[in-house]
Amino acid sequence: xxxxxEHFLSALDMLDEKFIESALEVMTDxxxxxxxxxxxxxxxxxxxxxxxxxxxxxxxxxSVAVVIAVMSLVAAISLNKIPVADSYSSFVSGLFSSSEDxxxxxxxxxxxxxxxxxxxxEKIKLMAYYEPDKExxxxxxxxxxxxxxEIIPDGYxxxxxxxxxxxxxxxxxxxxxxxxxxxxxxxxDISLFIHSDHYSGEYCARYGYNDNGKSLxxxxxxxxxxxxxxxxxxxxxxxxxxxxDKQYAAITSTTLLYDSGEFLWYKKSRMxxxxxSDPYELYISGEWTWDKxxxxxxxxxxxxxxxxxxxxxxxxxxxxxxxxxxxxxxxxQKGRLVSKLTDEKTVTCMDFxxxxxxxxxxxxxxxxxxxxxxxNETLFLQMGALKYGExxxxxxxxxxxxxxxxxxxxxxKDNQTEHYYPVYADGYYLCKGGNADNFTAVxxxxxxxxxxxxxxxxNMELLKNAGLNSEQLQRVSDVYQKAKLNPVIDMFFGMINYxxxxxxxxxxxxxxxxIVISPVRKEMSYKEAVDxxxxxxxxxxDKINN
Amino acid sequence: MYPEDKAIVSLFFDRNELALSYTEKxxxxxxxxxxxxxxxxxxxxxxxxxxxxxxLWNSIPPARPDSLKAYLCAIVRNTALAMFKRRxxxxxxxxxxxxxxxxxxxxxxxxxxxxxxxxxxxxxxSQQRDNRRKIFVLRFYFxxxxxxxxxxxxxxxxxxxxxxxxxxxxLKSFLSGKGYDI
Numbered sequence: 094x095x096x097x098x099e100h101f102l103s104a105l106d107m108l109d110e111k112f113i114e115s116a117l118e119v120m121t122d123x124x125x126x127x128x129x130x131x132x133x134x135x136x137x138x139x140x141x142x143x144x145x146x147x148x149x150x151x152x153x154x155x156s157v158a159v160v161i162a163v164m165s166l167v168a169a170i171s172l173n174k175i176p177v178a179d180s181y182s183s184f185v186s187g188l189f190s191s192s193e194d195x196x197x198x199x200x201x202x203x204x205x206x207x208x209x210x211x212x213x214x215e216k217i218k219l220m221a222y223y224e225p226d227k228e229x230x231x232x233x234x235x236x237x238x239x240x241x242x243e244i245i246p247d248g249y250x251x252x253x254x255x256x257x258x259x260x261x262x263x264x265x266x267x268x269x270x271x272x273x274x275x276x277x278x279x280x281x282d283i284s285l286f287i288h289s290d291h292y293s294g295e296y297c298a299r300y301g302y303n304d305n306g307k308s309l310x311x312x313x314x315x316x317x318x319x320x321x322x323x324x325x326x327x328x329x330x331x332x333x334x335x336x337x338d339k340q341y342a343a344i345t346s347t348t349l350l351y352d353s354g355e356f357l358w359y360k361k362s363r364m365x366x367x368x369x370s371d372p373y374e375l376y377i378s379g380e381w382t383w384d385k386x387x388x389x390x391x392x393x394x395x396x397x398x399x400x401x402x403x404x405x406x407x408x409x410x411x412x413x414x415x416x417x418x419x420x421x422x423x424x425x426q427k428g429r430l431v432s433k434l435t436d437e438k439t440v441t442c443m444d445f446x447x448x449x450x451x452x453x454x455x456x457x458x459x460x461x462x463x464x465x466x467x468x469n470e471t472l473f474l475q476m477g478a479l480k481y482g483e484x485x486x487x488x489x490x491x492x493x494x495x496x497x498x499x500x501x502x503x504x505x506k507d508n509q510t511e512h513y514y515p516v517y518a519d520g521y522y523l524c525k526g527g528n529a530d531n532f533t534a535v536x537x538x539x540x541x542x543x544x545x546x547x548x549x550x551x552n553m554e555l556l557k558n559a560g561l562n563s564e565q566l567q568r569v570s571d572v573y574q575k576a577k578l579n580p581v582i583d584m585f586f587g588m589i590n591y592x593x594x595x596x597x598x599x600x601x602x603x604x605x606x607x608i609v610i611s612p613v614r615k616e617m618s619y620k621e622a623v624d625x626x627x628x629x630x631x632x633x634x635d636k637i638n639n
Numbered sequence: 640m641y642p643e644d645k646a647i648v649s650l651f652f653d654r655n656e657l658a659l660s661y662t663e664k665x666x667x668x669x670x671x672x673x674x675x676x677x678x679x680x681x682x683x684x685x686x687x688x689x690x691x692x693x694x695l696w697n698s699i700p701p702a703r704p705d706s707l708k709a710y711l712c713a714i715v716r717n718t719a720l721a722m723f724k725r726r727x728x729x730x731x732x733x734x735x736x737x738x739x740x741x742x743x744x745x746x747x748x749x750x751x752x753x754x755x756x757x758x759x760x761x762x763x764x765s766q767q768r769d770n771r772r773k774i775f776v777l778r779f780y781f782x783x784x785x786x787x788x789x790x791x792x793x794x795x796x797x798x799x800x801x802x803x804x805x806x807x808x809x810l811k812s813f814l815s816g817k818g819y820d821i
Contacts (some may be wrong), residue, residue, distance in 0.1 A: 098736040101738050559654075
């Protein structure tokens, strides 16, 4: 294609959505149908469909809880507080606890008793780009602790039984809208902390939106006390996410990336056809390595069945493989963000991926292309466990059957003793000018919900609702059990915004992102990308570290 | 009767597959039309729209588009373009090359960054009357034919053509005014 044409096409990608919408008004293809209101529709649907509810809040919080348990145990084990065998078995037994009856009343009640008596009269003002799932058990815990606040804050809308009064923003303008609200004297109480916003959040807390010098968040060191027992299970994570001398984000839960790329899906029948062991059996025996993965690939390629053996999504690939090898691109050490881009483990991993991509053995798309697994174009599909429904959508329409689908984590590096897993954090910020009591109340509800096992149970239900059969659930459960001992917290995931918000932090570009996806973009090698963008990344890290 | 877009987006956030079902019912024909404008092949169009639904499912959340219709059509258009580039033996995309003509063969990439150019195009369009803006978007963004545009806007085909010529000329002049002499 002519270079100028391509350049204009790229420019048109940025066309303002309202212009597109305006033009669409005259397109005659849309079915002219009567619309009903959102509220009426939801009400209608609620009665006719008991469909699975997998909100992103629930999703992340769900996965989080399991790993939090894992991590707190790891911390306890490392401090020799708990014998390993005991802690492990208690974790396992709690993993699939499905009712509140499993909760120790002592543990639960001590948590309830430990939180300060706060009176919450007004609904919590939340600014967010999505609405938290009201089915999450933290809402029930909140009501048990504080009742349902009755007063609707001025300028907000909420229903009588809502706890939050929410102002929704678009994803892209979440920080901008927050900044405007604060500067106009209309501060929300809280804002969501999301792992992938960590850098932007810290930046906006220290330097303000677009370096305007007006912090968006309050330091919470004097609002919460993470040395209290209530914080035992997430203390390590809060310390991990505190850069410098002030804490801004309260981490209330952690998770595996259930909805991301740490798992590979495959057809067991294909493995049998090739005379190969089920990859999950290799995983259990510690033999699920890059070597074995490549061996499977060669057989698949030789068979002439397909051109690739792994179908992946561009921004998931490197992060998942690096994490499985025990390393994150950006680490946090003693309150400082530290680049691991040139660490031997990272470089080895990226070399491995580059070789596979350049030899066309990995197909990479901007989305998860399920049809490649269905149509036997690939041997493995990289996709999170909670997205299982995207495969089952094809049942009856393609060469696929439910009982034939296996799931296994991405392979680890050769000669590596342990398997590792990416862990993700969720929480809240206290907005500048927000009500600290309201913030504390929300945090307490989230922590208690997690501590007493409700969040775990809820999360497991989400996986069941996603359609995983008993074998798949058991496998995922086994992975969780192993994950608790070997989590990787990749701060890279919190350094960038995949969704193109480079302007949030004073126009900084996504140098880190360009580096990590360099094998996929193919414009330069990983090493060249590090050479080109590494210095810029270091400057970003320094700005937060100092 | 279909739900409002806001309700469909809520279903995406709930990871409820009804979201895709309603999207298809409400906007499926429109999507196929948008894809067909670029791909002109029934099978490709079908694959393009399926892929676009997956992209939509994967991007909401975290995205919460203000206009599901515009957001979806942008995805379809971009997916179709990617397929076009991947599969077509042709060297060019006719409608976009028509716009690129304003450069008179000069290397625009070396003069102005595509993101900056995109911003200027938005600024330029914001100064245009509604009908002219629609013509620009329908032609250069969605690749509608002159006849289709004239039908949709109830204009003569020659009038549409004339508007397009003027839009190109004025865009070139606008960019020049910004210091980018393309």
